[in-house]
Amino acid sequence: MIEPAPAVEPAPVAEPVAASVAVAPATTTDPTVAPEPTTDPTVAPEPTAETDAAEPQELVAPVVAPEPDRDTTTAVLAPAPAVAAVIDDAPGEASVALAPAPAPATAGDALVLRGVTKRFGSTPAVDGIDLTIPAGTFYGLVGPNGAGKTTTLSMIAGLLEPDRGTIHVGGVDAAAKPLAAKKLMGVLPDRLRTFDRLTGRQLLYYYGVLRGLPPAVVESRTVDLARAFDLEDALGRSVSDYSAGMLKKVMLAGALIHSPRLLVLDEPFEAVDPVSSAIILDILSTYVAHGGTVILSSHGMELVERVCTRVAVIVAGQVLAEGTVDEVRGELTLEQRFVELAGGLSDVEGLEWLHTFSD
Structure with a gap:
């Protein structure tokens, strides 16, 4: 009978020598277990003086947050008038209230004003106006004399510089790139x-x-x-x-x-005869129907009510009502709503002497 050979003990394995910086081996991740979030992923772990050779640490590359894009000209511009399509208003808009919250700006907006303010000495002409005008809109700006309409349109056109606030024309910051903004306007x-x-x-x-x-x-x-x-x-x-x-x-x-993509018109129908008004209105309506945008000021409430898509009522440098014409006027005519927001009729008390005529 042959005796079995004695078992041979395995040779001892030498322990690995610790390197100055240990690199973690590739590990498999259990998809059922969510990884524990780090305390601050943007900060890399500080190196320690001693490295544990038995349990090497994993090197984590610092995550650098990308800088925001400062060039606002990459925004999508409103369609040129050559585009034969009308951009409809967004459905489901809220009803108009006093001092309404501005609608959020989108890439399809032709004009966006946020917090625009202008003072002449101690007199506030425009006081924190917010407006959002979608492309393809016939927009009316109405208000009593001295309400700030001309000052607002002058700031949009670049003829005046606002004290505070921002103006974007077709996605272009009018303060940072005034020439690029003015190229889009008539x-x-x-x-x-x-x-x-x-x-x-x-x-x-x-x-x-x-x-x-x-x-x-x-x-x-x-x-x-x-x-x-x-x-x-x-x-x-x-x-x-x-x-x-x-x-x-x-x-x-x-x-x-x-x-241009945007027309800024201050009282375009003032001192214009009915025939010329009809010609101008026909040209502007066709321009808007093909994708252009018009913002105009006017004292003709009937005309604004008839042709404008949206309207804003400005009193004392502030927007008191804004929305579609139907939303702003409610159950009244636009002129009645305008008089109501502007403070009603003036007080004629004290003019009794006017009722007695001089000889």
């Missing part, structure tokens, strides 16, 4: 200033070239605008010979010549 200011010695044709040529259009394009568009505004017979005459209505039309044609 402006009809209050108290028209023009070059009286130029003819209507020369004035439109100046507007077009100033906007960077090639001379041939300016001439072609001048012909189209003159026909649309019924100015063909007046283009060869000096602007100083124009009536108030004709001057308003040629200035509006100049605001449109570069095909």
Whole structure:
């Protein structure tokens, strides 16, 4: 009988030598067990003087939070007027209340104002206005004289600088990039200033070239605008010979010549006869129907009620009501609602002497 060989004891395994920095081996993770969150993932663990060789520590790369994008021009701009589609208002909007909360800004907004404030000395002309105007909107800005409408439109157009607040035109910060914002706008200011010695044709040529259009394009568009505004017979005459209505039309044609995304119009129908008003209204309605945006101030409540998509009532530099025309007027007419918000009728007490006529 052969005796079995004695068992051979395994040779002892040498212990690993600790390195200066130990690297953790790849480990498998049990998908059923959620990993424990670290105290602060943005801070890397501080190295210790001694390293445990038996239980090496895992090196954790610090997580660096990405810096926010400072370039606001990457926002999606509102569609140009060439797009033949109307952008409808968002459904389900809340009813209008006094001092309404501003609607959240979206990439499709043509104009966004947040906390815009302007003072002249100790007098607040505009006091923290918030407005959100979607693209493809015919927007009315109404209020009594001295309410801050012209000051608001002047700040939007870049003619005045707000003391506080932000203005974004098509996603462009008007304070950080004023030239880029102004390229998107056409402006009809209050108290028209023009070059009286130029003819209507020369004035439109100046507007077009100033906007960077090639001379041939300016001439072609001048012909189209003159026909649309019924100015063909007046283009060869000096602007100083124009009536108030004709001057308003040629200035509006100049605001449109570069095909802007947004029109900022201060009292576009003031001193304009009914025929010219109908022509201007038809052009603006077609412009909005093809994706353009109009914000205008007006004292004509009936006109605003008839043509505007949305309206804001400004009194003493503050927005007291904002929304669709139906939301703002409620059960009243827009004029009645306007008078109600503006403080009602004036007190005529003390004018009894006016009832007795002098000889």
